[in-house]
Amino acid sequence: MQYSSNMPQPEYATGVPAHPIITPGQWSTGLCDCGKDVPNCCLTCWCPCISFGRIAEVVDKGTTSCGVSGALYSILCLFTGCECYRELKYRGFEPSLGWQGNLASHNQGIVMPPIGPGEMKR
Numbered sequence: 851m852q853y854s855s856n857m858p859q860p861e862y863a864t865g866v867p868a869h870p871i872i873t874p875g876q877w878s879t880g881l882c883d884c885g886k887d888v889p890n891c892c893l894t895c896w897c898p899c900i901s902f903g904r905i906a907e908v909v910d911k912g913t914t915s916c917g918v919s920g921a922l923y924s925i926l927c928l929f930t931g932c933e934c935y936r937e938l939k940y941r942g943f944e945p946s947l948g949w950q951g952n953l954a955s956h957n958q959g960i961v962m963p964p965i966g967p968g969e970m971k972r
Contacts, residue, residue, distance in 0.1 A: 899924045 884891040894901040903920030910919075938945050943952045 899927075 879886060884894070890901070899920040900916070902923040903916035903918070906914060906919035906923075907916045935945050942956070944955070947955065
């Protein structure tokens with residue numbers, strides 16, 4: 851099809867928005883508004899690596915794919931979760947007992963203030 855000079859030229863999609871989408875100011879949803887998008891809420895709850903991968907792909911403008919970002923997220927969670935668990939055990943806590951269980955096993959349920967080196971003197 852030939853276009854004359856008085857006809858508007860067609861706009862071709864390039865995959866990049868013509869105008870950057872910048873919205874300064876407040877977030878459009880609150881921190882606890884996940885119920886407004888139930889499918890996304892469920893996906894993020896049960897498969898956070900997928901949500902992370904999708905977000906990362908958009909934020910880094912497609913330089914890293916969703917799959918690569920999601921895999922990196924999973925690996926980081928695996929290593930950091932294992933490291934934190936081991937560190938708590940090393941410091942004398944048992945993560946499987948929870949906070950109350952560890953409090954009871956460390957203090958037998960009694961919380962005492964620390965004993966100082968004596969009276970304060972001026």
